[in-house]
Amino acid sequence: MPGGVPGASCFSKPQLRLLAAHLSGRPGIDDLTIVGPVEARRRNLAPAGLDCTLHVEQWTFPDDSRILELSTRCPPDATLRTAAQMAAALHVYGVDLTGPQQTKTRATLDFFCARPAPPANDR
Numbered sequence: 001m002p003g004g005v006p007g008a009s010c011f012s013k014p015q016l017r018l019l020a021a022h023l024s025g026r027p028g029i030d031d032l033t034i035v036g037p038v039e040a041r042r043r044n045l046a047p048a049g050l051d052c053t054l055h056v057e058q059w060t061f062p063d064d065s066r067i068l069e070l071s072t073r074c075p076p077d078a079t080l081r082t083a084a085q086m087a088a089a090l091h092v093y094g095v096d097l098t099g100p101q102q103t104k105t106r107a108t109l110d111f112f113c114a115r116p117a118p119p120a121n122d123r
Helices: 013-022 076-094 102-115
Strands: 038-046 056-061 066-071
Touching: 056 102, 066 102
Parallel strands: none
Antiparallel strands: 038 056, 056 066
């Protein structure tokens, strides 16, 4: 990666071994492009009406656009009850559950792939 940080320097030796096993015959680790930054903030909350912890992640992109991810865990036999509790609790806080949904990874790749990379000396 001309003028940038070699991709391999961002990974531990065990991570490099794992990547080498899966990148065999493909572009190498130093062919990858490092994108970012994305600011990530995480919190665990216990909102009223929810029997489990609510995991909250907010990712902020360089243009100040944001993604909010809300998640929780429950046993398989409590899935429907937990989903109903989650929807009811979020409704109380005014969270609209009908909007488009997208994973953080897909949104991040879309964000950075839609913009030309800055010159290497600006990174």
